[in-house]
Amino acid sequence: MKQSLLDKIASKDARIGIVGLGYVGLPLMLRFAEVGYKVLGFDIDTSKVDALMAGRSYIEHISADSIASARQQGFEATTDFSRAGEADTLILCVPTPLNKYREPDLSYVLNTIDALVPYLRKGHLVSLESTTYPGTTDEELLPRIESRGFKVGEDVFLVFSPEREDPGNPNFTTRTIPKVCGGVTPACLETGVALYSAVIDKVVPVSSTRAAEMTKLLENIHRAVNIGLVNEMKIVADKMNIDIFEVIRAAATKPFGFVPYYPGPGLGGHCIPIDPFYLTWKAREYGLHTRFIELAGEVNSGMPDWVVGKVAAALNTRKKSINGSKVLVLGIAYKKNVDDMRESPSVFLMEKLRDLGAEVAYSDPHVPVFPKMREHHFDLSSVALTAESLASYDCVLLATDHDRFDYELIKQNAKLIVDSRGRYQQPFDHLVKA
């Protein structure tokens, strides 16, 4: 089994199945197609499948042209999981959010594997890419696969290989970001390394699926904790009347032992605010508390309130209150130069300002209309930034510093600017750093 799978991968005859065609699955599909593999994509969202089959993209930084050329290369998308047997690999890229108790919600992963298991066959390679706690692959996927009578490592191969992506960063591509891979058995690892080495420059094998799962969590916890640290430093520096961004720029000139992280109005995105709590939950099973994770979460989730306090203080200097003021929030994606709004702190800011009585508007060149979100609703479209529109607001809150904003225009025309991103380095009269 193993050798025939390895041969198919080497000759590019292997058909690559990717389950979940979102921010992770779609770029991976494009990379396999680019190298010459035929890809069969699965998703439960009919509108996405229809868009892809028509050669359209639904992610801003993925072009329709690239989808169309993948289609020419044999890429197909489907909602029909009974076609899983047509693929040689099944790479799972489905969401792993938290539930309302901030505990891991594995339902997407489990629904996916349950939908695939009836169609598994000998020779399949299953790879889980979704970020999750150590033990998910061997505690949840392995028994479900073996329930069909397959022996993992002989009949079916199972690996965990976490996705690493930095959407909007032009310096890295799927191909050039090294990929970690851990297998349930040495044969599983061998097939996983062969698969990813076909499309990725550097594959980093680790000894187990648990080591691979923990690697991804360490990476994201490292970011969450360091961002929590600089956010706390920002609050302290602000009270001392020191510009934290100037301090970070200066510290970053140290050529060793310092890694710059930048404070902001809170944490956003599908990964950093969520993934660390997968470990927190699992650690409890071992009687352990993840204190750094909890502390960073506390600091980071308090940042929108701190920024709102800055807006209130700034308006106060103009003898105004938040209640009744017109506030324009600049940037509602969770980070610069992307259109992804998941967990965006800008949305929390908008809600808090609205709840305090502000008339809230937003401008974001990447998000023309406020999208339908499960827990948030604003019936708003992006305000075009002109001298007149800027001057009509009591306060402009810079929440996400997209490069496409005209910062000089904003500076010249806004009455009051609260900058939570350190974009304006030099002070001026109507600027408040937050």
Ligand SMILES: NC(=O)c1ccc[n+]([C@@H]2O[C@H](COP(=O)([O-])OP(=O)(O)OC[C@H]3O[C@@H](n4cnc5c(N)ncnc54)[C@H](O)[C@@H]3O)[C@@H](O)[C@H]2O)c1
């Ligand atoms: N977005 C990132 O930058 C990033 C980076 C690294 C890791 N990750 C991890 O990758 C995983 C996927 O994240 P994403 O950002 O691609 O999510 P996403 O929401 O963009 O995409 C997930 C896709 O899976 C589909 N889906 C949901 N349930 C399904 C099911 N049962 N069967 C088939 N398809 C299903 C959804 O319709 C959606 O298209 C998560 O675990 C995330 O933590 C994301």
